[in-house]
Amino acid sequence: MFILPNNATIIEVGPxxxxxxxxxxxxxxxxxxxxxxxxxxxxxxxxxTSFVSPKWVPQMADAKEIxxxxxxxGRQFVLAPNAMGAELALASGATNVAxxxxxxxSFNQKNINxxxxxxxxxxxxxxxxxxxxxxxxxxxxxxxFYCPYEGKIEPEDTIALCDRFVxxxxxxLSVADTIGMANPQESYALFIKLKExxxxxxxxxxxHDTRKMAMANIFATLQAGVNRxxxxxxxxxxxxxxxxxxxxVATEDVVHMLDTxxxxxxxxxxxxxxAVANIAQHVSRPIETGMYKLFTNEQL
Amino acid sequence: MFILPNNATIIEVGPxxxxxxxxxxxxxxxxxxxxxxxxxxxxxxxxxTSFVSPKWVPQMADAKEIxxxxxxxGRQFVLAPNAMGAELALASGATNVAxxxxxxxSFNQKNINxxxxxxxxxxxxxxxxxxxxxxxxxxxxxxxFYCPYEGKIEPEDTIALCDRFVxxxxxxLSVADTIGMANPQESYALFIKLKExxxxxxxxxxxHDTRKMAMANIFATLQAGVNRxxxxxxxxxxxxxxxxxxxxVATEDVVHMLDTxxxxxxxxxxxxxxAVANIAQHVSRPIETGMYKLFTNEQL
Numbered sequence: 001m002f003i004l005p006n007n008a009t010i011i012e013v014g015p016x017x018x019x020x021x022x023x024x025x026x027x028x029x030x031x032x033x034x035x036x037x038x039x040x041x042x043x044x045x046x047x048x049t050s051f052v053s054p055k056w057v058p059q060m061a062d063a064k065e066i067x068x069x070x071x072x073x074g075r076q077f078v079l080a081p082n083a084m085g086a087e088l089a090l091a092s093g094a095t096n097v098a099x100x101x102x103x104x105x106s107f108n109q110k111n112i113n114x115x116x117x118x119x120x121x122x123x124x125x126x127x128x129x130x131x132x133x134x135x136x137x138x139x140x141x142x143x144x145f146y147c148p149y150e151g152k153i154e155p156e157d158t159i160a161l162c163d164r165f166v167x168x169x170x171x172x173l174s175v176a177d178t179i180g181m182a183n184p185q186e187s188y189a190l191f192i193k194l195k196e197x198x199x200x201x202x203x204x205x206x207x208h209d210t211r212k213m214a215m216a217n218i219f220a221t222l223q224a225g226v227n228r229x230x231x232x233x234x235x236x237x238x239x240x241x242x243x244x245x246x247x248x249v250a251t252e253d254v255v256h257m258l259d260t261x262x263x264x265x266x267x268x269x270x271x272x273x274x275a276v277a278n279i280a281q282h283v284s285r286p287i288e289t290g291m292y293k294l295f296t297n298e299q300l
Numbered sequence: 301m302f303i304l305p306n307n308a309t310i311i312e313v314g315p316x317x318x319x320x321x322x323x324x325x326x327x328x329x330x331x332x333x334x335x336x337x338x339x340x341x342x343x344x345x346x347x348x349t350s351f352v353s354p355k356w357v358p359q360m361a362d363a364k365e366i367x368x369x370x371x372x373x374g375r376q377f378v379l380a381p382n383a384m385g386a387e388l389a390l391a392s393g394a395t396n397v398a399x400x401x402x403x404x405x406s407f408n409q410k411n412i413n414x415x416x417x418x419x420x421x422x423x424x425x426x427x428x429x430x431x432x433x434x435x436x437x438x439x440x441x442x443x444x445f446y447c448p449y450e451g452k453i454e455p456e457d458t459i460a461l462c463d464r465f466v467x468x469x470x471x472x473l474s475v476a477d478t479i480g481m482a483n484p485q486e487s488y489a490l491f492i493k494l495k496e497x498x499x500x501x502x503x504x505x506x507x508h509d510t511r512k513m514a515m516a517n518i519f520a521t522l523q524a525g526v527n528r529x530x531x532x533x534x535x536x537x538x539x540x541x542x543x544x545x546x547x548x549v550a551t552e553d554v555v556h557m558l559d560t561x562x563x564x565x566x567x568x569x570x571x572x573x574x575a576v577a578n579i580a581q582h583v584s585r586p587i588e589t590g591m592y593k594l595f596t597n598e599q600l
Binding site: 001002004180181183184185188189209210211212213215216218219220246250253256257260261288289290291293294 | 301302304480481483484485486488489509510511512513515516518519520546550553556557560561588589590591593594
């Protein structure tokens with residue numbers, strides 16, 4: 001039999017990653033309801049919103065209001081893409097901040113017009129300031145396995161980037177298969193290595209279900225001892241590179257699998273589905289997750 | 301790292317299991333095209349059709365024509381639900397026949413109005429006759445993990461049923477998680493035990509993706525040394541108990557994962573997607589598989 005963790009933590013990314021990729025503008029009141037529903041389902045860590053320029057991402061224009069009107073339960077993250085975002089995050093009263101960089105040069109250049117090195121150089125003073133203020137810093141590492149432009153990313157490059165973040169003071173590494181190409185063997189191998197290399201940092205696996213390998217990857221990384229997973233209620237959001245393609249692995253499906261494996265999360269799957277049912281009315285993306293379909297068929 | 305098989309065989313169940321559950325009547329010519337497309341994609345084992353009463357399943361009324369007009373490539377199975385079906389299968393010239401029984405009494409009673417024991421008693425002379433004629437017999441064991449009426453099925457009961465089939469002369473055991481409830485731990489445990497108990501029989505795992513655990517289950521059973529998987533192109537068919545719920549795990553998603561793991565199947569994922577694109581025009585169910593979405597987005 002497999003030796004798996006007894007407990008796992010879900011970091012819900014739906015309100016930020018999920019809604020950020022949603023073309024239809026969602027009203028602040030509906031976002032706040034979604035967040036509250038998810039908290040009441042037992043979710044204790046969540047990416048709430050992003051302090052990105054509203055010119056670029058109008059969906060996140062209400063970031064300040066979202067933070068101010070959300071109860072502080074466990075760790076509630078806000079994304080700060082740059083120094084300005086970090087200032088706004090601090091001003092809003094956020095105490096947990098996420099920063100993002102891709103391992104791939106080409107990916108960073110296409111997305112933020114900076115190389116990986118330039119991105120890290122720009123983030124260094126940001127993280128330094130956040131740490132001075134006692135903020136919990138979550139470092140999100142995208143294209144950790146594959147890049148849509150460069151193809152395969154060498155594990156050494158991902159580990160080197162993680163090392164830079166840890167040296168800067170990051171409290172958490174969220175390591176992402178951004179385009180959903182990693183297989184379970186690769187996922188296990190990278191996370192075993194990350195766990196060995198960074199024993200004192202919270203280590204989180206972020207899988208996309210584009211090629212339907214996310215659940216197998218989660219199972220493989222559980223075998224590597226990983227017990228933190230980024231997931232999105234309803235499978236909302238994910239990679240914008242493949243229109244119509246499945247992005248984030250769904251919270252309700254992951255929690256259900258963990259439940260059946262006897263791995264405690266403290267989360268109620270049915271209540272997550274109720275949260276999805278409420279937000280589903282306000283988003284354009286169809287909800288195709290396993291547990292949500294059973295829920296809507298009254299088979300949950 | 302994991303020790304996995306070098307090769308795996310896919311048993312395509314789309315033309316039988318997939319189309320049998322399709323409410324829209326599919327023309328024989330379109331079924332034959334689907335089968336031919338799949339053969340040309342490299343699929344060497346397939347469930348073609350079922351010799352079930354056309355009164356019960358009008359979709360399978362053309363079983364004889366399907367067998368007669370299909371090229372004999374590898375193993376092409378027909379399903380024979382009873383003695384009459386076996387007679388018709390033999391008369392059609394089929395050389396590989398599948399028979400079905402559930403482990404669960406309640407499941408068999410609801411489906412065929414017989415207990416498990418009564419079903420096996422009725423199948424014994426059928427299998428005996430098939431074996432006399434030199435036919436390859438595939439024994440399909442449904443509700444091997446969970447039953448929609450009885451809940452959890454004890455592994456001992458599944459193994460005992462498999463043992464009866466092996467003693468009757470079955471050449472293959474296809475062991476199914478009919479309602480998609482098994483988790484990777486349970487899947488691994490049962491298949492490890494089956495492999496130990498029946499080392500001389502072909503052992504096939506049949507997973508449904510209802511709760512999105514099929515790919516994780518396949519990965520877990522690969523770790524148990526299983527190298528035969530029932531899958532359905534486009535994810536067609538599956539369990540009729542949950543309308544709208546996902547049924548069979550998709551051939552294209554499984555083959556792709558096996559490809560990336562370096563496990564050879566001889567199957568071309570893109571050609572499977574082309575086969576799905578052709579049959580998709582004739583079925584009512586939406587195709588939600590990962591690889592097919594990438595294919596239709598021209599990202600494959």
